[in-house]
Amino acid sequence: MSDIWTWHGGALDAAKRHFGTGVEPWIDLSTGINPHPWPVPDDLAIDWQRLPEPELLQQLEAAASVYFGVAAEHVCAVPGTEIGLRLAGRLIGGSAHHVAPSYRTHGEMIAGSTATEWDGDAQSGQTLILANPNNPDGRLLKPEQLSELLRTRADGQWLLLDEAFADSDPAISMTPMVSETELLLIFRSFGKFFGLAGVRLGFVLGPPSILAALRAQLGAWPLSTAAIAIGTAAYRDRDWIAATRRRLHDDAARLDLMLERSGYRPIGHCPLFRLIETEEAQSLFDRLTRASILTRPFADQPHWLRFGLPPDQAAQARLERALGHG
Known part of the structure; x- marks a missing residue:
């Protein structure tokens, strides 16, 4: 594999052009970015007309x-x-x-x-x-x-x-x-x-x-x-930071259980991603893209596939169905 999604995550537009838009909205699990971002306040003061002091x-x-x-x-x-x-x-x-x-x-x-x-x-x-x-x-x-x-x-x-x-x-x-x-x-x-x-x-x-x-x-x-x-x-924002640290660990544990139920045990991890190794990594990547789910393959490690955290229960359910050939 030599496509852009094999050398960095987040290449969602390229994946859409290559695999099609699909019936359901795409879920991007190719990055290790928190899917629950810090909520930028509507009233946060930003002066767009001045250079920052x-x-x-x-x-x-x-x-x-x-x-x-x-x-x-x-x-x-x-x-x-x-x-x-x-x-x-x-x-x-x-x-x-x-x-x-x-x-x-x-x-x-x-x-x-x-x-x-x-x-x-x-x-x-x-x-x-x-x-x-x-x-x-x-x-x-x-x-x-x-x-x-x-x-x-x-x-x-x-x-x-x-x-x-x-x-x-x-x-x-x-x-x-x-x-x-x-x-x-x-x-x-x-x-x-x-x-x-x-x-x-x-x-x-x-x-x-x-x-x-x-x-x-x-x-x-x-x-x-x-x-x-x-x-x-x-x-x-200390409260959000503390709550997010707890949430990421909980979400990662749920992803572990999902992968293990589907027959894949993570070989590498941090709270924002999980890495699996399987001989069917390429076919699994392809199957997930047909379900409009983008993960992260690796050109130099063809048996690896990395999963970011699903953003919500609906995404978790779609991923589990696709992992189970559903």
Whole structure:
């Protein structure tokens, strides 16, 4: 498979063009994005006629810093984690390894970076790029394992840690280790946990000297007024955040039961997705598309199929029928 949906999720329009619109509305389970987004208030003040004031950006970074548990000086907002990863990679440079499989961008952050499998003692002597939890297999390294990786970093050998899926469990995050001296950059996504990928908001956490160089590349107005307003309000919404963490774990457990009833046991997971391995992955993907359900296949792993969380009971029922050849 070499179609667009094999190298990133969310390619719903391409799937519709290829497979047809179908009788029922399409259900997009190809992403790891929360299907229950943070409810943007109707009265949220957004001034569309003015460039965002620097103070508003500072308020966003302050709200995010409280959420992440770090000082605001260690937080830099970026217009999507994708851009943050690429710009930070240019700043760090040098030789690097990226742990695979994972995000395609990780292999493009630093020129000449080579892929390596995680074996518990990933390549030393070079900057290391990895995700925790990992996508798509959900591999999760404990903070003490990552602390050991940091301890063994030599001068110029950074740990670039993508925590796009860490929001559902703050205990797994390495944000407490961020400091002026640690060779650690952490990348956090807003869109996945808060379910608003279209806002295009992310964060880089690290030493202020690196963040200053990053800001210089971003320029004077890196974010839209809407992204700043939405992000600031969402990170301050503690009740929604706590309730969503509980809900995602419950929804993921229901998806587990559904997959197991259909004969598929997840081999990888985090609260926003489940990964199965089966020799019939291609035929299962095709069968689900005939039911207007898009999942996430992988060109380089033809026996894998990833499922995002169904958004409601009706979608759960449709997925279970399709999994059962219904």
